[in-house]
Each structure stands twice: as C-alpha cells, then as structure tokens.
Amino acid sequence: MNEKIVKFIKDEHILTLGVNSPDGAYLCSCFYAFIEPNLIIVAFGSGSYHLRAIQSDNRVFINIALQTDIVGKIQGLQAKGVISKSDIKEHKSAYISRFAYARFMKLNLYTIRLNWLKFTDNSLGFGKKIELNLA
Numbered sequence: 001m002n003e004k005i006v007k008f009i010k011d012e013h014i015l016t017l018g019v020n021s022p023d024g025a026y027l028c029s030c031f032y033a034f035i036e037p038n039l040i041i042v043a044f045g046s047g048s049y050h051l052r053a054i055q056s057d058n059r060v061f062i063n064i065a066l067q068t069d070i071v072g073k074i075q076g077l078q079a080k081g082v083i084s085k086s087d088i089k090e091h092k093s094a095y096i097s098r099f100a101y102a103r104f105m106k107l108n109l110y111t112i113r114l115n116w117l118k119f120t121d122n123s124l125g126f127g128k129k130i131e132l133n134l135a
Contacts (some may be wrong), residue, residue, distance in 0.1 A: 002038050002130055005119045008075055009034045009064065013098065017042065017112075018061035021053035033094040038134050040112040041095045043102065047077050051108070060112055072122050079117035086111045100108070 015032050018025055028050050033041040040062065044051045054060065059084045065076040086092075086109045096103050115135035121128050 001015075001132065002119070002135070004121065005077065005117070005130065005132075006036060008066070008077060008119065008121075009040075012064050012066065014064075015040070015042075016063040017050060018063075019050045019053040020057040020059060021049070022056065024049055026053055032095070033098040034087055035091070035094055038081075038114040039083075039091075040081070040111065040114065041091045042083075042110050043095060043105075043107050044110060046108055054083050054110075056100075062112065062114075071126070074120065074122040076116055076120045078120075079114045081112040081114040083110050083112045100110075 013031055015030055016027055017030050018027050022027075025048060028048075030042040031042075035041065060081055062079045062081070063076065064079075066074065066109050068074060088111075091109055091111060093106060094109065095109060115133070117134065119130045119132075121130070
C-alpha cells in the first residue's frame with residue numbers, strides 16, 4: 001500500500017463505520033487500530049446495533065478524515081471491506097497498545113479486511129486522489 005496512505009491511517013484513531021441492515025444503512029464512530037497491509041481492528045459492545053447488522057451483511061464501509069478547516073490540508077480515506085469476529089492475540093495486542101484503557105474491558109474485537117480504498121490528499125494538489133483495489 002502507498003506509504004502516505006499507511007501513515008495517514010496510523011496517525012488517525014477514529015473512523016466512521018457504515019453497515020447495511022434490514023432497516024437501511026447505519027453509521028457509527030469507532031476507535032481503531034491498523035495492521036499492515038490492510039487490516040483495521042475495531043471493538044463493539046455486545047448489544048450494539050451495528051453488531052447485529054453485520055450478522056446479515058458483513059460488507060462494511062469506512063471513512064477516516066483529518067479534522068481541518070484549511071482546504072489545502074484536507075485528507076480523507078474512503079474504503080470498503082469485509083468484517084469478521086477476531087479472537088487473534090495479535091489483533092487484541094494491537095488494539096490495546098493503541099488504547100491502553102481497553103486492557104480493562106471485555107473486548108469484542110472485529111477485523112475489517114479492506115478490499116478497496118480511495119485516499120484524497122489536497123496537500124498533493126486540490127482534489128488529488130489515489131484509488132487502490134486491494135482484493
């Protein structure tokens with residue numbers, strides 16, 4: 001993956017997650033950890049709406065955006081992927097190393113395997129986009 005995209009993903013810590021549900025689309029904000037080359041780790045509460053939604057459709061959509069009001073500094077990532085439950089120790093370690101408070105919580109970890117992304121980076125020129133198929 002492009003080094004500039006990896007750095008951007010690693011520098012940020014909150015993403016917007018979109019899921020499909022029988023009632024329509026649903027969005028939520030999540031803390032996340034990133035494992036190269038294309039794995040995002042998130043945690044959900046056991047009774048959350050988005051957790052119920054992914055039981056019937058595991059396709060998810062994410063957005064990560066730099067918070068700025070300077071047009072020339074705008075950066076953002078839009079991505080698609082597939083989400084699944086994870087009990088892998090490396091995933092738990094990655095999440096806890098990023099968010100130390102999580103060590104004291106019962107974590108329901110999920111991985112999002114990114115299969116497509118589009119990175120917008122105005123620092124490279126207005127509206128400059130890099131699109132990657134990762135599948």
